[in-house]
Amino acid sequence: MRVKKFIPLFAFVLLTGLLFRGLSIDPTALPAARLGQPFPPFAQPELLSGDEISDAALTSKPALVNVWATWCYSCRVEHPYLLSLAEQGIPIYGLNYKDDSAKARDWLEQLGDPYRLNIVDVEGSVGLDLGVYGAPETYVLDADGYIVHRHVGVLDEGVFTRDFSRWFPVAATSESMPAAGGRL
Amino acid sequence: MIPELGHVALIIAFVLAMGLAVVPLWGTMRHDIAAMNMAPSLALGVTVFVGMAFALLATSFLQDDFSVAVVAANSNSLLPPIFKFSALWGNHEGSLLLWVLILSGWMTAVAYFSRGLPLEMVARVLSVMGMIAVGFLAFSLLTSNPFERLLPNTPLDGNDLNPLLQDPGLIIHPPLLYMGYVGLSVPFAFAIAALLGGRLDASWARWSRPWTNVAWGFLSLGIMLGSWWAYYELGWGGWWFWDPVENASFMPWLMGTALVHSLAATEKRGVFRSWTVLLAIFAFSLSLLGTFLVRSGVLTSVHAFASDPERGLFILIFLALVVGGSLLLYALRAPSVASRVSYTGVSRESLLMVNNLVFTVATIVVLLGTLFPLVMDAFSLGKYSVGPPYFNAVFVPLMALVMPFMTAGPLSRWREDSAKRWLHELLMPGVGVLVVALVLASLGRDGFNIWIALAVLLAGWVALGVIKDLWRRIASAPDGELKWRRLTPSFMGMTLAHLGFAAVVLGAVVVTQGNQERDLRMAVGDVEELGGYRFELLRLGQQAGPNYLAEQAVFEVTRDGQIIAGLVPEKRRYFASGQIMTEAAIDASLWRDLYIALGEPIGEDAWAVRLQYKPMVRWLWLGSLMIGLGALVTALDRRYRSQAVRKPVPTSGVAGLAG
Secondary structure, three states: OHHHHHHHHHHHHHHHHHHHHHHOOOOOOOOOOOOOOEOOOOEEEEOOOOOEEEHHHOOOOOEEEEEEOOOOHHHHHHHHHHHHHHHOOOOEEEEEEOOOHHHHHHHHHHHOOOOOEEEEEOOOHHHHHHOOOOOOEEEEEOOOOEEEEEEEOOOOHHHHHHHHOOOOHHHHHOOOOOOOOOOO | OHHHHHHHHHHHHHHHHHHHHHHHHHHHHHOOHHHHHHHHHHHHHHHHHHHHHHHHHHHHHHOOOOOEHHHHHHOOOOOOHHHHHHHHHOOHHHHHHHHHHHHHHHHHHHHHHOOOOEHHHHHHHHHHHHHHHHHHHHHHHHHOOOOOEOOOOOOOOOOOOOHHHOOHHHHHHHHHHHHHHHHOHHHHHHHHHHHHHOOOOHHHHHHHHHHHHHHHHHHHHHHHHHHHHHHHHOOOOOOOOOOHHHHHHHHHHHHHHHHHHHHHHHHHHOOOHHHHHHHHHHHHHHHHHHHHHHHHOOOOOOOOOOOOHHHHHHHHHHHHHHHHHHHHHHHHHOOOOOOOOOOOOOOHHHHHHHHHHHHHHHHHHHHHHHHHHHHHHHOOOOOOOOOHHHHHHHHHHHHHHHHHHHHHHHHOOOOOOOHHHHHHHHHHHHHHHHHHHHHHHHOOOOOOOHHHHHHHHHHHHHHHHHHHHHHHHHHOOOOOOOOHHHOOHHHHHHHHHHHHHHHHHHHHHHHHHHOEEEEEEEEOOOEEEEOOEEEEEEEEEEEEOOOEEEEEEEEEEEEOOEEEEEEOOEEEEEOOOOOEEEEOEEEEOOOEEEEEEEEEEEOOOEEEEEEEEEEOOHHHHHHHHHHHHHHHHHOOOHHHHOHHHHOOOOOOOOOOEOO
């Protein structure tokens, strides 16, 4: 009879173990298919010029590759931050993912253009090679052009300082504003 | 200076809370009346200093002191003053301070209203609450100091409050929700005090019952406001998303629903004693678990706080201590002997047991769905997200199952009743409602709808049962005189809450089944029809707000040539953050809402527009309001106020009154 009274406690101990394990997992961390490998080769049009470009066009490194689309609400949220990064001289390449190119051009015209160039990926084939999960996503290419980091979701200053700044030490020190706080 | 004063006040509150956690409890062991008598004053002291800290942080917000980190991150000089104030709890650090403030408020209320209770009980209850306050104050001071300064790099202006939170609903939603969340610590503290004292009788149930009802009522109101806010502010007209953060508040509510009913049985009949204690522990544990889930970052949600593993670890350790300690205490001290009170299978006790079973299972089901992604991730089995299909598939049948029992509940008698009598009471209303349900469900646009028929049947049956009970109560005197005085607050509250539940069920089913929506491209002069209403886009315009610029579309809604409403949905761009917000326009009424939200602009003079016709959606919140108010009304019952006078309970060892 007594043992029965311990059941809730045992169940709770199991739950605590699970929650403890959960603390060490980042729910947004997804395995990047190409982590540690070069950017996948591609031949796609550029968004504004319309010229065909290849992976050789990604010349400035280290750089960010930002996956975005006009249908993605969060991309709008992170856009001002991308602009400020670009102002600080960090090269950002865009991957306009499964988007309408006309809308994407309007977007850049209205909201500003932080990108060195934009790879048009209407069918999502580059995204497939890259292992894109959804927009927005941001990849770091190191000085040798290898993909060294992947961030899923909105890129903001807190994320940048924590996970990106080691590749871009200049940007990390020039900011004094705190990261945007929590939301309810 | 002001933030530093606030910090000091918070530290003093922490020290006083330590005293509250230790001294009165030590007093109960040593039978030291003086030590026990310190509990109310210490509780008041904690409240005063937490209140000071809160007021000082509010001052920093109102004075635009951007040297304070949370102010800089969450406010802006252009923000209207009321939102500068509510921005205080629109972030992790500030909302934690609100949490502690409300906890200390509950402590003081318990100290004040429990002057008639045995001193030992009051001392234990307040000490337990003091321990919780110690944990949360330490959490605030060690990991989430709201008074942290940004020196010397003080920004010139703040980052602004998230535009989603710049809304009147969000001024009162968190305080109400926390009143409920934190209020569940009171029945928890009573349960732990009863376990500590080894006195699990009907009296502790009677003492903690009004507190439980009030906390649960606030929780109902808080959840209702959250749902209402999501409906009009997120811009797509949904009212419940089974999001992990929503679930975090919903699980304590479900468990609280079981507790409220189980306490009734324990108070009136002395049954389910161990079970009720366990429910009280569970309900508050789920509050703490919710806090953990929202603030630790283990689950992804659209509206979790910016998370931090260090904070997560702190809450987890605290959770382990509080819940683990309570469950251990329960295992060691809960009475394992079945209560001597007997009841038959057909009685009010067994109906309350059905309620308890259903709501406990519902809690477990929601908990499993919420934690499933975490479980799979923990065992590296992949990334999952559990969505509405799972929750609806398991939750809706459970609620449908409980409703027939709910009809019989208020009519039933304690200890022993007969199924024949229930049949006699409920058959005629049942048949009547069945006919009404079949007729109403056939009147719809798309012919007969079985779900609406079921909803009308179940909700109507519950409502009729309640009304019949009400009538029987006031009209049963042989002289035909109406006995209004028999309508005690606890009876009226229960009636109101049950009617509210029926209204929520009806509203939820009808709006889910009868919702009509269209996504359109509309230019100036375009006319569209939906749900019998004619929507005309008259013109486009711009409007400047205090800290945003809005694109507006002006609609006129008519029906049969009559003007129904002018609706002006907006797309706002907030200056400080550059965020774009959809501000839906809604024409609300009891039977239907008309809902217009702007999507994206298409070219020069056209917008992507979403029109929605939502029948009876208001019933959801009206019903929740009735549930919440009903719960609050029950606490006015005379028998809770006069309890000490009518039933003095002798204490073991020391007999004395606090105060």
